[in-house]
Amino acid sequence: MSAHLTLEELTAHVNGTAVDAGRLAHLAGCPVCAAEARRWSAVREGTQSLVSAAQPPPPDALLSGTPSRRRRPVGRRVLLTSVAAAALTGVAGYAVSLPGDGGTPGTRTVLAAALTDTECPELKVASGTLRSVRGDGLVLRTARGTDVTVTTSTSTRITREVPGTARDVVRGAHVAVGGTGADGAVRAERVVLMGHAVRVPAPPRGAGLGLGRMMASRGTAMGRVIEVGEGRFTVESMGDRVQVLVPPSVTVIRQVTAPVGRLEPGRFTVVVGTPRGDSTLAGVSVQQSDPPAPLPRDLPLPTPELPKLPGAPSGFSPPAVPRPFQGLGCDADAIATTALHSTRA
């Protein structure tokens, strides 16, 4: 029998970091190492409950304490090039914050009706089909037929989805998985690799453990990949570890950064931004999906019909359904990703 697992290996395994397959095989067959792993696991669970209990205050006070910072100076050559390009096209290359005399009350009302609120007072969400793109922004048509004009700037984060392969799913990747529930696991039909860590909406109070497993039973998982194996990977989804089975037929999509000019009209697009006085939306995060075969129309977040918990007292009320962007605060990318994979125009 090979040597027992080292403390580094045990702690890595308990923390969900991938360990060499040979060492995992030793662990599976060694009662000494298995006992060690269980005991360190107990320590980890106790520590994690301290992390769960530590609830940092909202970031508002944090932001109010941050003095203005000058952005790193743009190289003179790059700046002049940008200005020259803007002069040639006749279009401002940067979003300009206009005074509130632009747009009529009527157009501002129409814009407001086309947008979805978030927890963040400044950020709203527009989703729909991309109608047109230009150097400084785009126009989106919502499901209700309203056109939303979006301005973009160098600070707008823009991503689009491109085809990927199963080999792109690696440990540490952030994924959204759609498929069918299969004995506690998810048999993936579509895997979207996010270009960044995505916060998932906060579970409702009182939902307790098992939200990730509940979503898995409905064929959905969202979170960070913690382990990759042959034909499968494990996702830390809403606090639960969920196995995802990857058949050869799976569709893998990658989310990649793109300039606004690479966005394709006709595709479903989500914009998270700040409404301006001229009835435009200043884009903070723009994400475009890849057709066809989207994820299920609605990400199956818990419905009001939560199963009654065994042993629950009579009259127990299931916890409230979470709002779509609950717990995402001002994280524009997380809001956009949630909207992109929760709804379709």
Place this chain on the structure above:
Amino acid sequence: MSRPEDDDGALLRRVADGDRAALVALYRRHGAVVLAQINLVVPDRGLGEEILQDTMLAVWRGAGSFGGRSQVRSWIIAIARRQARDRLRRRRLRVVGEEALAARPAPGPGPEEVVLERAKATAVAGAIGTLSLPLREVVGLVFGAGLTLAETAEVLEVPLGTVKSRLAAARAALARSLSEEGYA
């Protein structure tokens, strides 16, 4: 495909560029873990939240100095440790038992650590609070913040061997504490 470390690195670069939204994103991603680590060191929850605020402001000011030789999370926690020590020093608060208990020799054989397997997570959490500071910190960094042993050694500025011995001592102390609570 980007790794979590790359994502944090990109966020930090944006913070260095003056992007407050990136600072908020880092705060949301790491705030709970950092606050939990601060709480292991500082007795006062309100003070702990102030130290967290100071830490994030230090991240805001110093983002450009991150050299990329460690995880961003390790770097932020190291800042938080320094902030906590500065604050406690200014308030003339001693962290209970730090120097004395760090030098205490390892105890003899204690109760079977199988008691750990029987205890509830909340009981283990409570027992962690009774550990000496050096042991609390190492448990928090390895199992709360998810750092490797080498990263933990770097944050604590101690040798790797010290981290290992403190972890072992922590587990033994937890087993004793839980045994006294009746989990044996």
